[in-house]
Amino acid sequence: MDFYYLPASAPCRAVEMAAKALGVELNKKQLNLFAGEHLKPAFLKLNPQHTIPTLVDNGFSIWESRAIIIYLAEKYGKNDSLYPKDPKKRAVVNQLLFFDISTIYSAFVNTYVQQYLFKKEVDAEKYKAVDTAFEFLNTFLEGRKYVAGDAYTLADISLIATVSSYEIVNYDISKYANVARWYESVKKSAPGWEENWAGCLEYKKLLGV
Template sequence: MVINLNVNIMVKKLYMVEGSPVANAILMAARAFDVELELQQLDFAKQEYLEDWYLQINPAHTVPALDDDGFIVWDSHVILIYLAETYGSSSTLFSNIPKVKYKILQMLNFNCGTVFRRLSDCLRPIFYENQKTIEQKYLESLKDSYKVLERILESSKFMAADTMTIADISLFSSIAVTDLILPVTDVEYPRLREWLIDMKNTDLYKAGEQGVDTLKNALDVMLEM
């Protein structure tokens, strides 16, 4: 591990695993807020996230984790809020208007507790147990998430407000990957499909596209698809 001891430079270091959907969310948000990050890649295969030096940074041994000049924040959803409030005060991606803010937080929590959790249920057996297929019950759970998001988009073009917010970035980081294993079709989920395409056409996606491609390549190798 390399530690930058130059106290005159405020280092914003992101500890991450290439291909992680939640890491992609942070990379896209950093691009939106014009925040430069020093990327510290952890070796997933060697379980580097369980090593003592990283546990001192993040006792929960999850990625990503952000070190902003010595201030540590972990959990991607909290990191998104931190970046928005610290570096995005002039951005429309977050809001201090209570009702708008709580809608954003609501959708961040929906991604954290439901969409990303269900995605993790699909991916965990592949990467930790070397399974070659995804159990149907997990795919059915993803379908339920799609239905919820489709209903939300009936009344708004974006997930939490009339314009894009960090809630869209967070959910997009998950849906861009779930789409690889359970395609979002325009027949079943036309609004969600349109939202997904619109998000892919944003400049922000350039910051997360490599991560999505990395995970796609890994899935192509590990799954019987």
């Protein structure tokens, strides 16, 4: 199973953590985006959108990290703990995966990536969106051990990859008691955390923080 990725990327790190939790081996193929390797014809045949992460499983190509981790859980999960079959429980996991990409991850891209990677001045309102996203996550975690309830799911995996990116830019996660509690707990128990953090440190160097 070929996995095209960049270690620093939070979406790529989420796929690595999901694979680790599922016991799936990935044949990792790192792409140098700055050298345009994702624009070469061979890769465009696999993914015409030329994005990472991209997974190729026995000729089947899929991209977008949240789609990839759902695919892996549905095909290779020994049970449904990471991605519940119960419609209501699954809906909550999906909701949080969508929250990740549309709200808290996009807020990171719109602020810290612009500030550090592209050296752009960022409007203060966009930083307020970061605080709002964390306030939402803090509310979601009220009375919950994990983001979707009492069990560790794909939603935790995707969000831990995102939230750990905020740690490397020195965002004060401790302001949000529920998020801080969850984050510290998951760091100690999540399969693949060490690889995720190693990728975070690469990201920190890339951003020049």
